[in-house]
Amino acid sequence: MSVKHPKVAVLLAAFNGMQWIKEQLDSILNQAAVDVTVFISIDPSVDGTELWCADYAVHHPSVVVLPPAGSFGGASRNFFRLLRDVNFDGYDLVAFADQDDVWHPLKLKRAGEVLTSQAADGYSSNVTAFWDDGRTHLIDKAQPQVAWDFLFEAAGPGCTYVLGKALATKLKLSVAAQWVELQDVSLHDWYCYAFARSNGLKWIIDPVPTMQYRQHQSNQVGANIGVGSLLMRYKTIHDGWWFSQVQLIAVLVGKQRHPFVQRWLLLGRKQLILLSFSAWACRRRFRDKVFFFLICWATAIVGKKTK
Known part of the structure; x- marks a missing residue:
């Protein structure tokens, strides 16, 4: 008898990602005990990212490249586009992904189990930052949540976020309703966490790191060290x-x-x-x-x- 795995829609925002994106996509498609579909939205790039992703999708049926939608000018607007345009029907979870990290094989499985066991709506986790010279550093964001932290900070790196179906659906509606205003929000992960907490939804910040968080000069927001x-x-x-x-x-x-x-x-x-x-x-x-x-x-x- 086959085991039913959670279906996860992974939203990946890309821009000039040729240097890292294959390793990241491979780590996402190799997730254990979940059924993954990766939706990629690409900010117009000059390094061949669009053509490479299109070819990768041809050979990997679980990867979908969204049609061009103009220039976003930053990851936040790109992620809001993904939230607005991807159909979540049939999926149990929605996750965010950057183009340059490396996920641990049990990242999504663990997130789903934590969300279920703690009856939570949103999930994020600690990460291990790493540099090309071999250095690593634990990024600890799992301190106890306080009354108003969501108005002043995110719940850790957005690339660790996994949303339950109810939260993802509500968030999609809010993005559509406030599309123009959201273009001025610089950090999508901050807004998503604030949206969840302000609506009385439960968020878990997992102390266990679930991915390797790559550090380089092109990071929009890197490790705070x-x-x-x-x-x-x-x-x-x-x-x-x-x-x-x-x-x-x-x-x-x-x-x-x-x-x-x-x-x-x-x-x-x-x-x-x-x-x-x-x-x-x-x-x-x-x-x-x-x-x-x-x-x-x-x-x-x-x-x-x-x-």
Whole structure:
């Protein structure tokens, strides 16, 4: 008697991915105890990614390349396109994939089991960052969730996300309904986590790493390690990008009228100081809570760059 495996729709956003995409696709198609279909959306590339993926799909029936849809200009818009255009009927789970990582063989099986055993709607996990020179580093995002972390950070790398059918369906509807506004969201994984939590859905962040997270110069968002990364984070905050994303996501997930959010949403000097005293409820990791407190005060005193 055959065992029924969960059917998983894997959404892969590609752009100039020839250097890594074969290894990634092979690792996805070699997932154990699940039936996988990979849907690839390609941002117009100059390295032959489109032709290579088309040929790969011919020889692998479980790979579907979506028709061209113009230039996205970033992974976030590409993933929103995948969420909008891929039909999830007949699938039990929906997963996100980057083009340059390597998945552990049991990644999707484990995610499905965790979602089922914990009656959860969304899943993400820790990852092992790796570099071409052989270095590795555990990226730990599995600190306990707090009341408002979803408005200020993602649930770890989006390439680890696995969504239950109910969450994926609701998310698809929200993407279609807010398509224009979502074009200004820079990080799809942050929005997806915020959408789930703001709708009262259960999310699990698994402490077990389920994939190798490749680090290279083309990463849109890489491993948050070291002083250089801290300085880069400060720059995005000082430039106004991070706080503008916080405001946008709070509005898009319908939390702008919540009393807690109303106290700081304008992000003026007084609001930032008030927000700083809620740092414990806004970030998961202790180091990030301290940084959050300090950056609220620094921004209140120094201000943000004006555009």
